[in-house]
Amino acid sequence: MKEIIIATKNAGKAKEFEHIFKPYNVRVKSLLDFEEMDDIVEDGKTFEENALIKARAIASQFNQMVLADDSGLEVDALDGRPGVYSARYAGEGRNDEDNILKVLHELEGVPTDERGARFVCALAIVTPQGDEVVVRGTCEGRILTECLGTEGFGYDPIFYLPHLSKTMAQLPKSEKNVLSHRADAFVKLQPYLEKLL
Numbered sequence: 380m381k382e383i384i385i386a387t388k389n390a391g392k393a394k395e396f397e398h399i400f401k402p403y404n405v406r407v408k409s410l411l412d413f414e415e416m417d418d419i420v421e422d423g424k425t426f427e428e429n430a431l432i433k434a435r436a437i438a439s440q441f442n443q444m445v446l447a448d449d450s451g452l453e454v455d456a457l458d459g460r461p462g463v464y465s466a467r468y469a470g471e472g473r474n475d476e477d478n479i480l481k482v483l484h485e486l487e488g489v490p491t492d493e494r495g496a497r498f499v500c501a502l503a504i505v506t507p508q509g510d511e512v513v514v515r516g517t518c519e520g521r522i523l524t525e526c527l528g529t530e531g532f533g534y535d536p537i538f539y540l541p542h543l544s545k546t547m548a549q550l551p552k553s554e555k556n557v558l559s560h561r562a563d564a565f566v567k568l569q570p571y572l573e574k575l576l
């Protein structure tokens with residue numbers, strides 16, 4: 380069976396990719412399956428740059444196809460922040476809850492119709508032969524004033540999908556995985572993936 384390594388230490392992402400790859404006959408591993416992987420410095424200016432940095436770093440250590448995901452939240456009223464800094468918005472070593480509280484604090488007093496936001500996901504594939512592909516997916520929504528729901532991870536509890544009247548954290552993973560930024564990016568990756576697998 381073919382194997383793909385997802386260059387992530389994020390358990391939420393790893394789980395979503397396991398689900399997304401179900402229709403493929405591929406064994407999916409993440410960096411959580413390997414002990415003591417060094418942290419990769421994500422110093423790109425865009426999601427695409429960071430996804431490629433992560434995919435190349437891991438591809439150089441394993442002789443296997445690698446997929447990396449760099450994602451985050453862009454809030455219109457915050458000029459697109461936290462953007463590529465989404466994982467460390469409240470500071471290095473802080474958690475999802477701290478990041479959420481910082482966004483909510485910065486949006487205090489901002490009316491509903493000005494709370495537009497989107498999730499962005501760049502997916503990069505790097506193969507041992509040196510093939511590289513990178514694509515971007517997005518998902519539009521709005522930032523609530525408090526958390527709702529317990530599914531998903533990261534900023535999901537404050538990310539509201541007006542057409543569903545639910546937050547991303549109120550969706551079962553089967554639903555999130557067809558409409559999320561990650562799902563949108565994955566659809567764009569599929570033609571390449573089918574050639575490479």
Ligand SMILES: O=P(O)(O)OP(=O)(O)OP(=O)(O)OC[C@H]1O[C@@H](n2cnc3c(O)ncnc32)[C@H](O)[C@@H]1O
Nearest residue numbers: 387388389448449450451452465466532533534535
């Ligand atoms: O770099 P890796 O090891 O993949 O893991 P990470 O958590 O650091 O991932 P990123 O650098 O891509 O940062 C992504 C940030 O955006 C958040 N995020 C990404 N996808 C999300 C999703 O589907 N729902 C909610 N938040 C998400 C996530 O919680 C992080 O704070």
Ligand SMILES: [Mg+2]
Nearest residue numbers: 389421449466
């Ligand atoms: Mg990261």
